[in-house]
Amino acid sequence: MKVILVTGASSGIGLQVANDLAQKGYRVYGISRSKIHEKKVKSIQADVTQFEQLKQAYHDIYDIEGHIDVVINNAGFGISGSIEDTSLEDAHELMDVNFMGVFNSTKAALPLMRQSGGGKIINMSSVASRLSIPFQAFYSSSKAAINAFSEALAHEVSPFGIQVCSVMPGDIKTGFTKNRRKNAIDSPCYQKRVDKSVGVMEDDERNGMDPEVAAKVIHRLVKQKRMPIYKTIGFKYKVFVLLHKLLPARFAHFVVGAIYGFKKD
Ligand SMILES: NC(=O)c1ccc[n+]([C@@H]2O[C@H](COP(=O)([O-])OP(=O)(O)OC[C@H]3O[C@@H](n4cnc5c(N)ncnc54)[C@H](OP(=O)(O)O)[C@@H]3O)[C@@H](O)[C@H]2O)c1
Structure with missing residues (x-):
């Protein structure tokens, strides 16, 4: 039975992914700071910013199961507001969870996956990485950092039968x-545009x-023989990503501005 680790499995996408995979018969371990109260998902309380916690947890799982087949690095959160008004603490914390968390989990899993003879690492990026x-x-x-990390990682670990x-x-x-x-706080010079843009997003x-x-x-990615390097979710978003690739940067920039209400106030 395939052993699958899902970070950020206490809520939202991670919870749904963990539950669905567990119901389909995979052995699923969910990792998050809060406890996961799902019958079929094994709850591990750990913070993805703490490498030692993940290393210990992944070793424990490996000792019990004898292999780790798939790691889904999904934990993450968002911050919003102008760059100028973003606190250093919030910026560091976001990068620590969203990006360093992926690195910590990957670093903890790789030696075990290599010993297992291969596996899959699925990193939760976003269309926001492109637009x-x-x-x-x-x-x-x-x-965007997760995308760059994933591409490099895919090169590094393919000889070990690990896909990314x-x-x-x-x-x-x-x-x-x-x-x-x-x-x-959002400075008055940004406030109106922040409210508009974040409102559209919400x-x-x-x-x-x-x-x-x-x-x-x-x-589907878990079952697939060969995973793609990128997988966009949602038809409309596939079109956005494709257009972004094809359109001149200035025009794509204009379109994103139009979506988020950046006509002159
Ligand atoms: N929702 C969207 O529209 C969307 C779109 C694109 C990408 N995504 C990405 O999808 C992923 C999941 O987001 P979601 O929408 O499901 O949000 P969510 O419902 O807020 O779930 C976030 C999960 O991350 C966990 N988490 C946060 N900080 C953590 C930490 N330091 N250590 C361990 N776990 C941590 C949370 O668990 P605890 O609080 O219990 O630790 C929770 O289980 C994120 O990476 C997000 O960026 C979401």
């Missing part, structure tokens, strides 16, 4: 919206896809 979202600069940057995929979901209805941390998320859509995509 950098105004007033969510650090979130977008953390996801960076998953880029569009908007999904989860606890992410309420968990987004907003800047303590509406899109509240009306977004069901986490079940992401769970289905992840299940």
